[in-house]
Amino acid sequence: MRMSKLFSKTLREAPNGADSKGYEYLLRAGFIRQLGAGIFTLLPFGFSATKKIEQVIREEMNAIGGQEILMPLVNPADIWKETGRFYSIDREMSRFNDRSGRDMVLAMTHEEAVTDLARGEIDSYKRLPLLVYQIQTKWRDDPRPRAGLIRVREFTMKDSYSFDIDQEGLDKQYAEHYKAYFRIFSRCGLPVIVVGADSGMMGGKISHEYMYLSPIGEDTIITCPACNYTANRQVATFKKTYYSEEMKKTEKVLTPDCKTIEELAAFLKIDKHQTAKAVFLVGTFINDTNGEEEEKLIVGIIRGDLEVEENKLQNAVKANSLRPAHPEEIVAKNMVPGYGSAIGCTDDVLVVVDDSVAKSNNLVAGANEDGYHLLNTNFGRDYQGEVADIASASGGHACPECGKPLVASKGVEVGNIFQLNTRYSENMNCTYQDENGVRRPVIMGSYGIGVGRLLACLAENYSDEKGLSLPISVAPMQVHLVSLIKDAQVAETIYQALTQAGVDVLYDDRKESAGVKFADADLIGLPIRITLGNRSLKEGKVEVKLRNNLEESFSFGVDTVVEETLSLIAKLKNELASQIVENEWQNN
RNA sequence: CGGGGCGUAGCCCAGUGGCUAGGGCACCUGCUUUGGGAGCAGGAUAUCGAAGGUUCGAGUCCUUUCGCCCCGACCA
Known part of the structure; x- marks a missing residue:
């Protein structure tokens, strides 16, 4: 390529908004240009680098038996109604009607499309296992795109889908992806760690995320330097200390201007772990079959020295989404913001109690009366609720595996792997006949890599004060x-x-x-x-x-x-x- | 969706309600120069995001609106 003929030109100054080094250089070097919020054009250099990344991905996916296909970006909404995600996914998925008024969606992922495809192709156990993948454009109407190519609305993703007769087969394909992903990222030169993850909207059980550790990341990763325990903060656990003692009699005390745990602990001259705090949220519950929504007030009770991890709480109550409760909504259930607890709340409130509270005694909790707290409250005796781990792990907490202090870091999720099991095949009747002629749902897995995000992370990782320095495997030219x-x-x-x-x-x-x-x-x-x-x-x-x-x-x-x-x-x-x-x- | 910021030439930015809206970089022409973002001379480029309003007069003040960025909510 002659530079005199090159379409793009370099920029001497960084365009406004390019706040990370990688993003700035991708713009200045002429790899990408922005068209709108979270929407980017790949220029010749960016396109070339992208194609090289895609080629690495292709080679590794083919090596584990993947067959490349290409599914449509536009899906009829019917298949999304079959799995319920047409209803459970909020405005992140864009919808429209075609000329005859049919509901259509822009697919943000392709479990539905591939399951529909598979139910037509797979009939017998003799056809399994199978693996298909595609490298394709996704549209997700993220409410807040940011950080250049890290979080965008339109992006290229490699997504693969495995089909097996049983868990053993799924485990095998999952393990192959696990390994192939490390090969892909390391061939591109990107250092990643793998962490246990929340399966979120994908459903399913086991999942891992591949994280590039960097301050520009939006996810918080909890790791243990001593034993290599790693997890996304959304699901990370830690060893809690409990403070159990003989239950004492509840006593109401005047605690003026003590709306926070800090103020309360200081006023009563006690430790924060001797208190229980209440977090009020409203959960939305969506019926998967007809899309009907229901809202419920949720109270998370956690010990004063800990924080609630909303993702864990959401999973505990199986809500589709959570939002902070308005004061009126709390008062309507007989509780008082700032002086709240689950004691005396109405029956229709979902009370979720962290085990730190359930296994500690005589905690100070809100009296649900302005200016008053209760001494010596005890879960089980004074109030009821579901016990779950809803605490957020932080740096310094004890590792759940070995007890040593955990470390919190920021990371960018560049890939993930999910065991879907029968989450989609059951809903969409994707079955095979086994040796005995019995119809069984196909066991599925789904596996993604964000191609543009990978390029963005590489740009971040391979740059100095002068510009980019991409590895030869992904550099646009040699x-x-x-x-x-x-x-x-x-x-x-x-x-x-x-x-x-x-x-x-x-x-x-x-x-x-x-x-x-x-x-x-x-x-x-x-x-x-x-x-x-x-x-x-x-x-x-x-x-x-x-x-x-x-x-x-x-x-x-x-x-x-x-x-x-x-x-x-x-x-x-x-x-x-x-x-x-x-x-x-x-x-x- | 809440809070904040910014929209002036391709890019970065200046611009007390007052004459013909400026600068740097980039661009065009000519000459000079060729190992680290050169020099001289000349030149072109803006419906000041859009609409409405106040005013003798609006880039500047007011209202509305659109877009982009940041924080939060949100997020495979």
Whole structure:
């Protein structure tokens, strides 16, 4: 590619809003341009890098038996009604009517479409296991796109779907994905960790997320440096300390201006763990078969030294969504915000009590009366409710496995794998006949990788103060040929020779000053830079530098530049290949 | 959806209610220059996001609206 003909140009300054390094460079180097909120165009460099990532994914998916297909972005709503997700998913999924008024959706994932496909193709156990995948555009109308390509509305995703006769088969395909994903990310050069995850809207049971740890991430990951326990905070557990003692008699005390646990503990001169706090939320419950919605007030009771993890609470009550309750809604159930507890609330309130409270005694709780608290409240004796773990794990908490302190980090989810089991096949009647002629639902798994997000993470990980420095496996091109000489003939010859040898060359043939050319080369960051200058040409040589080590410079002979470049490319590829991570999944 | 910020040339930004809306970068022409974002001279480019209003007069004040960004809610 001649730079003089390149469609995109580099930007000297970062466009407004480019707040992370990776995002800034992707814009400035001409990889991407924004069209709208969470909507981006891939320019030649961005498209090329994306295709390389996709190729890595294809090779690894094919290696575990995946067959590539392409399903439509537009789905008839009928199949989404069959699984209930037409109703349970909120406005994140865009809907419209076709010309004859039929309900249609823009698919945000393809469990429904692939299950519909599978029920037509799979009839016998003899046909299983199967694995299909696609690399396709998704539209999710996220209420708040942000951080460049990290959280967008339109994006490319690799999604694969496995079909098996039993759990054992699913475990096998799941384990193969688990391993293949590590190969994919490490071939691209992205360091990831795998964490136990919440299955959220996908349903199903076992799931893992692949996380790139970075401050730009939106997920909080809880890890244990001592024993390698890892989990998304949404599901992370920790070893709690309980404070049990003999139950004492409840006593009402005056506690003016004590609406927070801090104020209360300070006023009564007690520790925060001797209190119980109430968190008021309203849960929406949607009937999967007809879409009818019902709202219920939920009170989460947790010990004062802990915080509620709303995701855990939502799972505990099986709500579709939660929102903070309005004060009127709380009062209507006989409770008082700021001085609230589950004691004396109406029967229709869902009370969920964290085990930290259930297993501790004589906690101070709200009296549901302005300015008063109750001493020595005890779960079971003074109020009832469902006991569950709804506490949020934080850095410093004790590891559930080994008891050592946990660490909290930020991460970006670049991939995930789910065991769906029969969540979709049962609803959509996707069955096979076993050896005995009995119809059984197909056991399914679903596995995703965000391609654009992966590129964004790579840009974040492989950049310095001058620009990008993507690994050779995903860099848009391999060699940046910078010509600083007046006589273009030598440069042309080398460019042609390299190109004919199959090397991806970006040839800077522009009439620009050396400074401009070097600055652009730094910004775009192709792995190998070959500079043609009078200095070295006099000695029959060209200067060579690696983008990830601009300090060091070496030279190739003008006559041998093709062979030497080819072997350097091979060497860089081998280095990456030697870093491929092989990790096995152990189901325990 | 709540809170905040910003919309002025391709990009970054300046612009007390007052004359013909400025600068830097980028762009075009010519000359010079060619190892780290060059120099000189000349030039083109804006319905100041949109609509309405106040005013003798609006980029500037008011109202409405659209878009983008940030925080929160939200989020496979």
